[in-house]
Amino acid sequence: MSLRICILETDVLRPELVEQYHGYGHMFQSLFARQPIAADFTVYNVMHGEYPADDEQFDAYLITGSKADSFGADPWIQTLKTYLLERYQRGDKLLGICFGHQLLALLLGGKTERAKQGWGVGIHEYQLAPTSPWMSPPVDKLTLLISHQDQVTALPEGATVVASSEFCPFAAYQINDQVLCFQGHPEFIHDYSRTLLETRQEALGDKVYAKGIASLEQDHHGTTVAEWMMRFVAGDSKAV
Template sequence: MLIGLLQCDDVAPELIGRHGNYPTMFQRLFQRVDPDVRFRVWRCLDGEIPTDPDAVDAWMTTGSKFGVNDGHPWVDELAAFIRLLWRHGKPLVGICFGHQLIARALGGAVEKSARGWGVGISFNRVGERAEWMRPWQEALDLVVSHQDQVVTLPEGARVLAGSPFCPAYLMQIGDHFLGVQGHPEFARPYSADLMALRRAAIGEERVREGLASLAAAADDELMARWILNFIHHARSRPPE
C-alpha cells in the first residue's frame, strides 16, 4: 500500500536529531504493523499541495503546531484538496491537526478548548464498534498534544470514541474519512521531550500531569492496525 502523507509541520530543531521528523515517525510505526506500507510525502506546509486524488492508494494528514483557523493560505489550499478527496471517495485519515482540518473542510467547527492543553497519554472510551476495529478493545489510549478540538461535527460524521476532556476524539465520516485527535506515531519519549520544550506555554501543572500519564501503555500499534483496516475497508467499497 502506498499512502500519501500530507506533512503539515516539522519536528522542532531541538528534537529532530533524537526523534527524527514526522515522516520517519509514521514510517516506523506503520512498518511495525505492515512492512509493505510505504509513504510518499507532500510538504503541504511549504505549499506543496497535491492535485491528483489518484496519485496514491490512500491519504494521511499529519499534526501541526499551526491551527486550522490561523488563516495560512496553504491550510485553505489543503482544505480544498480534502474536499476533492471527499468528492472522489478517496480514503483519508487525519491525525490531530488533520482530524480538525477534515472537520473544518467539510463544514464542522474547531475551537481552542477551555479545558486547556491535552498532553501525555489521553484515555478514551470507544462508544461504537466499527467492523474495521480488529482486534477489538473498548479503550483507545494515545499520546496527545493539542489545544484545539472539534466542537461541531460535519454533516454525516459520527463519533466513535471520546472522553470528557475531548468528546470528539475519533470520528468517521461516510465510509472513507477517519479522524483521530491522538498521535499514534508519537513515541512516549518524544512526548516527554515535547512537553519539556513547550513547558512555558503548557503550564507546569499540566506538564507534571502529562509526564505522569506516560507511565501508562499507549495503543499506538492498535490504532495503526485500525487505520490500515479502515483504509482496506474504504478501498473495497463498491463504486457509487
C-alpha cells in the first residue's frame, strides 16, 4: 500500500525556470519517484491559499523550501503556521525542508534567524548522529545541496539533532517519531543549484559563489534522504 503524502508548496519559481523545473512540489515528486518506498503525492500551493479538504487523510505533510523568511509576517505564513500547529497537535507526521525545517522549529518553540555565518550554498557535508532505524541505507557523512541565509539557532524542546556541521549546527532534527526536518534540499539537482548560484552571484560575492560552484563537482545524498523520510513516515508499517 502506498503512503499518502501532502506536499505544502511554499514558493513559486522564477518565471524563467518554470518550464524546465515546474515547481518545488514537482521536484519532490521526481525525487521520491527515485526511492523504493511506494508513495503518492498531492501538491497544494499554500502561498495561493491551497489546502487539503478537511476530510482528506494523509500519512504525512511535507513543507517545502521558500524564498520567504520563516519568521516573516506574510499573511500566508501565519495561516500556514496555524494549520501546521493543528496538524501537530492532532499527531500528524510533519516533514520540513529548508523554510519548512525553520518554520516548524519556530512554530514548536525553537528559534530561527538570519545566520551570522552568511549564505550557505552548493553542496555541504554534515556529521550524523547515531543511526536511527529509519536511516536506511546508512551513510558515514551526509552531503546535501543547500541554499539558505537563515538557520535554526535553537531547537524546540524535545527535539534531537540528526545532522550538524560547524557552519550549520542544527542541520537536521527530529521530534520523536512525529517531526523530521532538514535544512538541505534533497529535491535539488546540480543544474538547478548552479542556476540559483548564477542568479545570486552578485549578492553572494565572488568567494562564496566560487566555492559553491566548485562544490557541485561532488555528488549528494538527496535520494537517500528521500528514502529516510519515507521510512520515517512508514515506521513499522508494511510500506518498508
